[in-house]
Amino acid sequence: MxxxxxxxxxxxxxxxxxxxxxxxxxxxxxxxxxxxxxxxxxxxxxxxxxxxxxxxxxxxxxxxxxxxxxxxxxxxxxxxxxxxxxxxxxxxxxxxxxxxxxxxxxxxxxxxxxxxIADEFQLDGELLAVALAAAAAADLERQQHAAAMDKLRQAADACRAPSPLLAALLLGECADVLLQTPDASPAAAAQLYREAMQLADGCPGSLVRAELWMKLGMVYQNSANGQRGALLEAVSVYQAALHGGITAAEQPELFAQLQNNLGLAYLSMPAVESSSQLRTGVAIQSFRHALTVYEKETHPDMWASVSMNLANALQYAPSSHPQDNLIQAVEIYEDVLQVRSRARDPVAYALVLLNQANALAHLGVFKPALEKLAEAYKLFHWYDHVEQADAAQQLVDQINQRLSDVRQPAASAR
Known part of the structure; x- marks a missing residue:
């Protein structure tokens, strides 16, 4: 043998x-x-x-x-x-x-x-865990999620003592699979991630813990539905991952994703107190950190996505100089249009136009805003994005109303 x-x-x-x-x-x-x-x-x-x-x-x-x-x-x-x-x-x-x-x-x-691949193996410990993980992958190919999760749990149990880090990885995979199932329980997935993190605690310097922190934060964030408590949990988890040693120099991709998620979590929080206005400033800083990694030339899609988040945050940031923020937002949207072009993705292009027009309207630059809204509305209409088309039309109506309000006093004065 x-x-x-x-x-x-x-x-x-x-x-x-x-x-x-x-x-x-x-x-x-x-x-x-x-x-x-x-x-x-x-x-x-x-x-x-x-x-x-x-x-x-x-x-x-x-x-x-x-x-x-x-x-x-x-x-x-x-x-x-x-x-x-x-x-x-x-x-x-x-x-x-x-x-x-x-x-x-x-x-x-x-x-x-x-x-x-077989379902049963004459193995034990970490070797059995590796075999069961492969069998779970076969279950997933057949869309048998429950069977895959059972095998992943068995695999984690088999290697807890000899190989805690492997057990942590397997429990994290189990949580990933759980979240792919219909009617998945975010609480159950969060529990699996937390259990995995405990197993990975004895592995200093391992990226596994930081990745688990990020996935846990995403569970809280994606299931928050605007609830402040869940969003605070997400923020706490993302910060724990960053404080755990994740840096732009050592783990750039993970660092950037964490910073972007952190910024979005802050922006999603309901404003229930005056101090919560600070969250927008923190979100802006997080997006800027992410953009030190996501550059237009190397990560065009992520750069465009995070740049949009930054520009949107700038539009609504409490500030003593809001006009400067709005001008910066307009410039960022213009840069994003080079990546999210009409030819490549007309709906994404129209969304940029809609947001840029909103910033221009706040600046009082109405003619370019209306031109951009006209193009955005046409694209939304063509591609059956009714809700976005309605939003563009509502902004057009608001701008026209403001222009009408300005003209009426002027006419009365004459």
């Missing part, structure tokens, strides 16, 4: 193909093993494990070069994981038994070499 000598394994913690690689036993390597189990892909590991670190950072070619050159069963298994082919699978399958044989089937399914 080909059993696995070194346990626990950091299986499932890093992205494929590293998730399925198995480390050989090495003397005096307990500290390196614990670092890998905490998700530290930059850990100082023995030379015999360098292939794993290379695979964890996505360098499969280097990982293959670093594999031992022997023909031992474990080496042949790892070689298949790194270079999965039907021929290699057939050759290795004929030789492997025990745990390695079971893991070979899991790796082959995930690599698309075989079409089916």
């Amino acid at each position: 080909h059993e696995i000598e070194l346990r626990p394994q950091p299986a499932g913690i890093f992205a494929l193909p590293a998730a399925h690689l198995i480390l050989p036993p090495v003397a005096d390597a307990s500290e390196a093993l614990q670092a890998l189990l905490r998700g530290d892909g930059a850990a100082d590991v023995p030379s015999q494990w360098q292939f794993f670190v290379a695979a964890a950072r996505g360098d499969v070619q280097r990982a293959c070069e670093l594999l031992p050159t022997d023909d031992q069963p474990l080496t042949r298994y790892n070689r298949f994981v790194l270079q999965p082919t039907a021929q290699c699978y057939d050759e290795v399958k004929a030789e492997l038994t025990g745990a390695l044989a079971a893991l070979l089937e899991v790796a082959a399914y995930c690599a698309g070499v075989v079409d089916a």
Whole structure:
């Protein structure tokens, strides 16, 4: 029987193909093993494990070069994981038994070499968890969400003791699946995320905790329906993630997403007290932080989305110089029109025009505002966006009423 000598394994913690690689036993390597189990892909590991670190950072070619050159069963298994082919699978399958044989089937399914995967496995601990996670993925492909969640919970239970970080990842996946189901319970998903975060607490520096914080915040934010309490929870969670060490330099994408979500949560809060006006200023600052990462050239869609959020916030920000904010908003909308063009997305283009026209109207620049509203209304009408078309028409009516109010006193004076 080909059993696995070194346990626990950091299986499932890093992205494929590293998730399925198995480390050989090495003397005096307990500290390196614990670092890998905490998700530290930059850990100082023995030379015999360098292939794993290379695979964890996505360098499969280097990982293959670093594999031992022997023909031992474990080496042949790892070689298949790194270079999965039907021929290699057939050759290795004929030789492997025990745990390695079971893991070979899991790796082959995930690599698309075989079409089916079992529901039960003669494995335990973190190895069973990896197999059950793959079986859960198969359930999801068949739209069997309940079965997938059951397997993910079983997987997390199997590896809580030997591999807490893997258990945290699996509970987070379970919450993700739950939120995809009809009539999903946000409270149940939040509980799963919180349980996962507790398991990940012993992994300093791991991005897993920050990502879980962000997902938890999104649960509160998306289910808030304008309720201040839930939005405050979302804000608290996003701030906890940022205070946990997420920076634009080290984790730019996550940092930017957190800042954008934080700004939106602040803007969504109902104003129930005078001090809550400060939330708009905080939101503006958060959007500006996000835009240090999302640039027009590198992230055009996210740049446009966050820029719209910033411009909208500027329109309504309490300020001693509102005209400056409105002018800045108009300029931002103009920049966004270069990305959200009429040819690429006519409805999104019309939404920018509508918001820009609103800012122009507040500035008293009525003629350009009416021109933009005319184009926006036409596009909304063409693409059957009735509510937005009505909003554009209402703003046109308001501007015309203001123009009429201005003309009447002037006519009376003559």
